[in-house]
Amino acid sequence: MTRWTTAALLTTLALTGLTACSDDDSPSSVASKVASAASRAGEAVSSATAEAGRRFDDVKSGVDARDDVRLGTPATASDGRTTVEVTATNSADSAKSFTVEVDFTDRDGKLLDAVVLTVSDVPAGGTGKGTARSTHDLSGDVRAKVPRAVRH
Template structure:
């Protein structure tokens, strides 16, 4: 089971605490156990929704890769640059080297992880029409804003 990114957990706890504090003003302020229970429940719910969205994106990427007809494993032919942040979203240069004797395209799944190895996001990028014996480039961009130190890795790559 994938671990929840700390960012989601921290946001969920903050939202839950604020929400619990607001509901405490409505007559429940004499029961701190109830407020704490509501906060924990809200935090768990938010973290679960974040994890579900990430699991859905990962599954969708896998399905799209599985749909490629005649694709061959090309993970060793793909290199990633150093991730940077552009308007809060992580970006990384993807370079694919075509060792085939004809023009090919590449479909690459890039995973973005935090410094602890937790999966933050996954995206697909296409490097199109790379000439025989040449390299092509594209940029992978996270689906949402990511904070902290972000690492990128090639999860899967197909040449077709």
């Protein structure tokens, strides 16, 4: 099983700005740094969703399989990343793989991260499992949903 994470590098680069040092710790300087970091984080999420789109564009002859994918309950791993178990059920008469996008959101539905993973070689009539892992630490009440999944 192969797991793709989208935009891990972009997220790391965007969040690097949060640790930059400065001699100017005035309220306006701090506010400017926070606004800049928030903008870069928003750009990272946009990049993650764009990368997810590209991954789906690469899938040829895929069949919508969103109803065949179930998610477990999101949990925080020991490294601070959010993970969720993905289960794909193959109703086809031959082994298939599933490409699945998992969106991590807050309780209000705001997108926090998006990842794409492949659950490979699920036997006919069987199930396969994978784990979606956020590209960066997420906090608060994190939820997960599957906006897209294809069987191929």
